[in-house]
Amino acid sequence: MPIAKLTTDERKKLVEPLKNNEWELVDGRDAIKKKFKFNDFNEAFGFMTRIALQADKVDHHPEWFNVSVGAKRSQTNSSLRLNSILNLQVYNNVEITLATHECQGLSVRDVDLANFIDSIYKRQ
Ligand code: HBI
Numbered sequence: 001m002p003i004a005k006l007t008t009d010e011r012k013k014l015v016e017p018l019k020n021n022e023w024e025l026v027d028g029r030d031a032i033k034k035k036f037k038f039n040d041f042n043e044a045f046g047f048m049t050r051i052a053l054q055a056d057k058v059d060h061h062p063e064w065f066n067v068s069v070g071a072k073r074s075q076t077n078s079s080l081r082l083n084s085i086l087n088l089q090v091y092n093n094v095e096i097t098l099a100t101h102e103c104q105g106l107s108v109r110d111v112d113l114a115n116f117i118d119s120i121y122k123r124q
Pocket of ligand 1: 059060099100101
């Protein structure tokens with residue numbers, strides 16, 4: 001059975017609660033995204049590992065970036081150097097986008113994975 005895009009009613013019931021929990025709709029695409037923050041890379045990667053194991057189990061995969069909060073392109077070289085000296089450039093942020101390629105939009109698989117992700121996230 002091919003997977004179906006969520007209906008309007010399903011979006012009200014299933015996506016609205018996620019939006020109240022910091023998930024956002026992605027511009028120009030039927031997908032949801034959320035940023036997660038951790039104390040350090042170790043915690044961020046531990047979180048990603050648990051999601052990766054679940055993704056493998058349910059055969060549904062996130063699009064994600066593991067980024068550093070202090071390493072923006074707009075920063076000057078000297079402030080990037082300072083970050084590295086002070087060890088502030090830790091890859092402690094994870095940005096996750098969920099969508100279902102098969103139906104080219106949001107499906108119940110994204111809702112399930114988002115709820116799993118929220119259930120293991122320990123807010124800093
Ligand atoms: N992950 N996000 C996402 N969307 C999919 O449609 C998807 C997936 N992981 C695996 C998967 N589909 C497989 O079912 C197909 O690639 C065969």
